[in-house]
Amino acid sequence: MKTKQNTLYVGSLAKGLRLLRAFDESHREMSLSELAARTGLDKSATQRLANTLHIEGMLDKDPGTRRFRPSHAWLEMAYAYYWSDPLVGQAMPKLINLSQELGETVNLAELSGDHIIYVSRLPCKRTYFAATVIGRRLPALSTSAGRAMLATLPEDEWRAAVDHWPIKPFTPSTTLDRDTIRASVEAAVHDGYAISKGQMILNEMAVATPILGPDGRACAAVQCSVSGHTWDRDRIAAEILPKLQDTANAISPSFLSPRGG
């Protein structure tokens, strides 16, 4: 913690947050030692911080195993987030309508650095658990929503993003070649929407249209996931796209400002 030598920086708070962030899909509950190992904090610090988080109701502790895990308070944070993001309230009723009309899974995604994050999900078909969970972050370049949003940015910006933003393989068919991704974004610039196949789940197809902010830059995207076994690009463009675009346009409100740090 020698790097953050700033009197406006409270190290203990930052360390506490590190404990919270240590939990993810592959670290669902942890013992004191595991927490210490994973955060890089020493045993004593971990003990004090975890204890504080427990007393304050942020971590549940199994009395038997003494292992810690996220408490209900973590869901309450999502609750507060939803009220703070003006886009969600605007979008929710329209997304519900859309999912009912299509009978297919509909998602709302926002740009979060070089990733997209799923803000709202309305699953209609049985699917992988990971595809139903809000708060999931994925590399923007590997998603239809990310490409659709990028396509609304000035050309130099999106080209820089295609060149530098992270990519990683999720399925054998995840596109790792940046030229292919560039072509996909180019198409999205031209068409106003993006379609992808098998990027996150084998044989899953996704189509996304941007929700434009007042400056013409996308602040979010409406996305629809369907099975590649029963759908192809043409049918998606014919049957899903029109309603998807109507929904995205209906959400785009001129008074909304993009989120920023």
Next chain:
Amino acid sequence: MKTKQNTLYVGSLAKGLRLLRAFDESHREMSLSELAARTGLDKSATQRLANTLHIEGMLDKDPGTRRFRPSHAWLEMAYAYYWSDPLVGQAMPKLINLSQELGETVNLAELSGDHIIYVSRLPCKRTYFAATVIGRRLPALSTSAGRAMLATLPEDEWRAAVDHWPIKPFTPSTTLDRDTIRASVEAAVHDGYAISKGQMILNEMAVATPILGPDGRACAAVQCSVSGHTWDRDRIAAEILPKLQDTANAISPSFLSPRGG
């Protein structure tokens, strides 16, 4: 902070959490002074803590207005929670099926102290925003899910709860009389499910069945919300209840342990 004189308690971390918890449905973004006023912390402390939270990515700061609001990290916390709660993964596919079969809004609720908390929500009909947001906490006694869960506890426990747990009015028809609530829980003990009307939203009806843990105590409930204009108790019992109970039973896994502090 003189009360928590415990060497295993890190005051700065606890104060930071107070800032986070200051945000809710009626405090969606706050200035430094508002945060200080609302948390009771002095200006300097608020400044340092808010700054730390901002640097660590937990609070977004509008460059123009200098106001703070929850960041995407708050959604990532929900993401981690979902993976940590074994019930959710178990329930999700079954809840999706149920909502598709019924064509009505389906929720998964857990007991959280004397409140219930909505863990998963699958809205099918346009409704109030508050009725679509996960992480919402409501007094257990005022909800069908809470009553259905209470009814699975030993008699002395649920009677004590009916006598002492908090109630507050949400609509003109919210039940404030504990005798009426007691009768409702008694019915749920007998029937194995609970139906309520107009507790949270005028003319909204809800039906809930408990998900039983290995000890016979409910750890959660599956709940369905419908409009009181088109549904009545008999039709709910005839058309919704059977599928609701099947779903709840299919979720109840003997190996799951209830969450606890």
Next chain:
DNA sequence: CATTAGGTATCATTATATAATATCTAACGC
């Protein structure tokens, strides 16, 4: 242009977090 409310920066002081160590607990092997 003066006023002021609110945000930002500084700094001496000591309260408060630290990390090393010791103690307790329960699971495991022999």
Next chain:
DNA sequence: GCGTTAGATATTATATAATGATACCTAATG
């Protein structure tokens, strides 16, 4: 049944790092 060990919990002297008062900006407002 006993010894061993890994892990959780408690204690304490020490100095770091948080504190809060104050002063300085900045940008609205009349």
